[in-house]
Amino acid sequence: MAGATSPVLVAFGVGIALAAAPGPVQAVLFAESMRGGLARGLRALAGVHIAFGVLMLALALGLSVAAPHGLALRILKVAGGLLLLWLAIDGIRSRGPSGQRVNGRRRLPPTFRGALAIILNPGGWLFLGAVASPLLASAAQRGGTGIAVVAATALVVGASLGDLGVVVMGGVGVRRVGERLRRYIRLILAAVLAGIGLWLLLSGML
Numbered sequence: 001m002a003g004a005t006s007p008v009l010v011a012f013g014v015g016i017a018l019a020a021a022p023g024p025v026q027a028v029l030f031a032e033s034m035r036g037g038l039a040r041g042l043r044a045l046a047g048v049h050i051a052f053g054v055l056m057l058a059l060a061l062g063l064s065v066a067a068p069h070g071l072a073l074r075i076l077k078v079a080g081g082l083l084l085l086w087l088a089i090d091g092i093r094s095r096g097p098s099g100q101r102v103n104g105r106r107r108l109p110p111t112f113r114g115a116l117a118i119i120l121n122p123g124g125w126l127f128l129g130a131v132a133s134p135l136l137a138s139a140a141q142r143g144g145t146g147i148a149v150v151a152a153t154a155l156v157v158g159a160s161l162g163d164l165g166v167v168v169m170g171g172v173g174v175r176r177v178g179e180r181l182r183r184y185i186r187l188i189l190a191a192v193l194a195g196i197g198l199w200l201l202l203s204g205m206l
Helices: 002-020 024-060 070-093 110-119 122-176 179-205
Strands: none
Touching (some): 024 110, 070 110, 070 122, 070 179, 122 179
């Protein structure tokens, strides 16, 4: 029993560590919660971890994922970079609440933004291939598919708890400050998203 429990605990710790490392996903979650409060941030969080959970479940059930390289990695970098650049521009232009029509068009819901932040994140696919896939394969060898699924669930729960802190900080903590400071923070977040997006775009094209 102890041998089967160990991969689950390791997976939970890996999930917490994954969320603790700042990256594009955390920047998107913080920006969404800053824009629309805790409710919008939680919807973006749901999108992130539904997508992440589906990928982890597929790994636990035996799907093998190799770390992307070559053309596949370049395509992911370009697509992820364009997404972050679009989110940065959209964040600067947006003043309205979630789902509000701006300039006659409806904005992409935060749940889909969160899901795309995972699906088009090259770093996330590198994590799946280099860390998650061998971790869950080891769990399956030690305790079968059931333990691999539990380990995958533990990893997603650990990551979601860490990301929840980002959402609460943006949706509750930062929104308590004055409007002028929030505007500056929003611009800084947009600059961070644009910087990461531009770096991904250039590294994918060059």
